[in-house]
Amino acid sequence: MGHDKLRKFAENKTFSCLLEPSSEEILRDGYFNLRDHSIKGNWARTMFGREEAEIVVELGCGKGEYTLALARRYPEKCFIGVDIKGARLWRGAKTATEENLPNVAFLRTRIEFITAFFAPGEISQIWLTFSDPQLKSENSRLTSPLFLERYRSFLKPGGLVHLKTDSRFLHEYTCAVAKANALQVLTCCKDVYSAGKEELPDPVVYEVQTFYEKMFLEMGLPITYMDFVIDHQGPYLHPSDFDEKYWRELEGKRRSFGHKAAD
Ligand SMILES: C[S@@+](CC[C@H](N)C(=O)[O-])C[C@H]1O[C@@H](n2cnc3c(N)ncnc32)[C@H](O)[C@@H]1O
Numbered sequence: 001m002g003h004d005k006l007r008k009f010a011e012n013k014t015f016s017c018l019l020e021p022s023s024e025e026i027l028r029d030g031y032f033n034l035r036d037h038s039i040k041g042n043w044a045r046t047m048f049g050r051e052e053a054e055i056v057v058e059l060g061c062g063k064g065e066y067t068l069a070l071a072r073r074y075p076e077k078c079f080i081g082v083d084i085k086g087a088r089l090w091r092g093a094k095t096a097t098e099e100n101l102p103n104v105a106f107l108r109t110r111i112e113f114i115t116a117f118f119a120p121g122e123i124s125q126i127w128l129t130f131s132d133p134q135l136k137s138e139n140s141r142l143t144s145p146l147f148l149e150r151y152r153s154f155l156k157p158g159g160l161v162h163l164k165t166d167s168r169f170l171h172e173y174t175c176a177v178a179k180a181n182a183l184q185v186l187t188c189c190k191d192v193y194s195a196g197k198e199e200l201p202d203p204v205v206y207e208v209q210t211f212y213e214k215m216f217l218e219m220g221l222p223i224t225y226m227d228f229v230i231d232h233q234g235p236y237l238h239p240s241d242f243d244e245k246y247w248r249e250l251e252g253k254r255r256s257f258g259h260k261a262a263d
Contacts (some may be wrong), residue, residue: 008090015093017049017101020108026116032117041119044078047105053078057118058127059111059142062211064092064104064131067206071096071104078103084110090133111142116257118154125160126151130212133167138238140241143174145236148181152230162227164192164205166216172226176239184229191222201227221249 012018021037029035039046044053052078058067061081071079081104082194089106097102107117134140141147143163151161163174171190178185189195192206200206205225213223 008087009018011116012086014211015097015106017047017096017104018089018093018106018108018171022033023110026109026113034082034113037117040117041122043080043105043118043122047080048078048103050078053103054124055080055122056127057082058121058129059114060128060131061092061106062088062129064089064095065108065208065210066127066204067092067104067106068095068099068101069204070102070127072099073204075103080113080178082109082114084108090219111147113154115150120154121156123154124156126155127162127164129164129210130166131163131170131218132143133162133165133251134172134174135169135251136244141170141172141173143177145177145181145238148177148230148232148236151231155230157231159231160186160227161230162205162225164223164225166169166213166221167224167251168222168224169251171226172247173239173242174226176242177236178226178228179241180239181232182231186227186229188226190224192225193217193223194242200225200241230237 012020019039021077026034026037036220038041043055044050056077056079058064058079058081061067062085064081067079081089081092086108089108093106109117128142131142135202138144139146163171165171187199187201192200197203197206209217216223
């Protein structure tokens, strides 16, 4: 491991806004029977020192651009960025610490373990920013029925999921999941930067560009955005009319770069 990464990992331990639980803590009862972390249900008080707070989570936050931008814009709410990569989280936690932002936290964990960290109704919104489209593994896609089931366990009724992506595959797949489950889609925009601003619910959608987003914009890829409510009775259904092969072929090989640079 490079010297720079080691330095960041060491500094991560000094950030009070960054929680880095070991996988063993969560997995002690097995992969399918996760052990709850002690912060579950206690984020407002323990992490943010507030009696109550509306809490918004960014999953796969990388360097935390959305978590930070939203926290600056909405000081009355609290924001938690989640990612597994310590060197990327270092950037977000360092900025939050330098700016003394009281309403930002970061959590280093696998998103698959997310239900161990949030209690029913603890979270009001989820942002998914440039998530890996997981072309070959539906259950790894962050908008699959499996993940929506996890989100439902901690989102407030009426809670929103925001998806901003360069991946037409992921966008169309998510539209198909929403349709299959009759989820209420509030916004569905196929090109954020050519859309009228009034089409988008919040200026952060076009004002904030993440590390990955800048790379995709340089490649000339349109950026899509949608938000939807995941309220739904019963199990979430898989989309039956999503032409996976067609959208996968369109997606091409464009994502096979840039990951090293991101650290
Ligand atoms: C393509 S990057 C996007 C990062 C950032 N949102 C951006 O737009 O620059 C996807 C991020 O998701 C994280 N990630 C992917 N799968 C994950 C998982 N299962 N658990 C936690 N983080 C994950 C990666 O570490 C990476 O930082």
